[in-house]
Amino acid sequence: MLNVSDLDVWFGDPPDRVDAVRGAAFSVAQGESFGLVGESGSGKSTILRAIAGLIDSWSGQIEVDGRQIEGARRDRGFYKTVQMVFQDPYASLHPRHSVDAVLSEALRLQGMGDIDRRITRLLEDVGLGKGFRFRYPHQLSGGQRQRVAIARALAAEPRLLLLDEPTSALDVSVQAEILNLLKELREEHGLTYVMVSHDLAVVGHICDRLAVMQQGEIVEIMSVDALRRGAGEQDYTRHLIAASQ
Numbered sequence: 001m002l003n004v005s006d007l008d009v010w011f012g013d014p015p016d017r018v019d020a021v022r023g024a025a026f027s028v029a030q031g032e033s034f035g036l037v038g039e040s041g042s043g044k045s046t047i048l049r050a051i052a053g054l055i056d057s058w059s060g061q062i063e064v065d066g067r068q069i070e071g072a073r074r075d076r077g078f079y080k081t082v083q084m085v086f087q088d089p090y091a092s093l094h095p096r097h098s099v100d101a102v103l104s105e106a107l108r109l110q111g112m113g114d115i116d117r118r119i120t121r122l123l124e125d126v127g128l129g130k131g132f133r134f135r136y137p138h139q140l141s142g143g144q145r146q147r148v149a150i151a152r153a154l155a156a157e158p159r160l161l162l163l164d165e166p167t168s169a170l171d172v173s174v175q176a177e178i179l180n181l182l183k184e185l186r187e188e189h190g191l192t193y194v195m196v197s198h199d200l201a202v203v204g205h206i207c208d209r210l211a212v213m214q215q216g217e218i219v220e221i222m223s224v225d226a227l228r229r230g231a232g233e234q235d236y237t238r239h240l241i242a243a244s245q
């Protein structure tokens, strides 16, 4: 589903250039859930953003569903396959757009018909009833907003979701609800996930495999089973696991 190799991503020009990602390589199979973990600033979000077409200063290969991607231009077909959910549902929803407007726009952008029925279905899918359809973001809790953001991503009927810390802006009590929702949605829709998190417990809950990043490089790729056993091969991974226990 996703193949990334020799990925370098940078910001700015010398002498101020920041090499945010260096030589990253990983593959994610159809239906798999893959985590990117590591300390703040290690380059996790940058990888997702380069895949999503939000950064054009990168080199290497990114292949999605058998198609090589170039620069930061993505066609409509790409966004039919790949959607992203951001960390902060407060920032990612326009304050003056109702839930109905957000979802209708996403559906129309993908050329979908039968908007009414689809909106009802999307709201059901993310555990929000019809009563939420005409609400505005300020009338929603953080968890409900993130559900709307997830519904917006699902509107395109994507196969790959890029999840950038989807629960870290939420109250602890709500985080588990959203993680469980993501788990269910993956099973029901056969989705593939790439999820960034600094929280190993979250990745352990949702992912099958993970890549550990340190200072822009992937230092280890491991299974969640190995993570649970604390069986990191690299010192850095063992340090990360120990720090999270």
Ligand SMILES: Nc1ncnc2c1ncn2[C@@H]1O[C@H](COP(=O)(O)OP(=O)(O)OP(=O)(O)O)[C@@H](O)[C@H]1O
Residues within 6 Å of the ligand: 011, 012, 018, 019, 020, 038, 039, 040, 041, 042, 043, 044, 045, 046, 047, 198
């Ligand atoms: N737009 C930008 N311009 C310049 N530097 C950037 C930009 N975005 C990210 N960086 C730098 O790239 C590096 C990687 O950042 P990135 O956000 O990918 O890290 P992260 O691992 O996702 O961290 P966090 O968990 O804090 O979000 C950091 O050094 C960051 O300062």
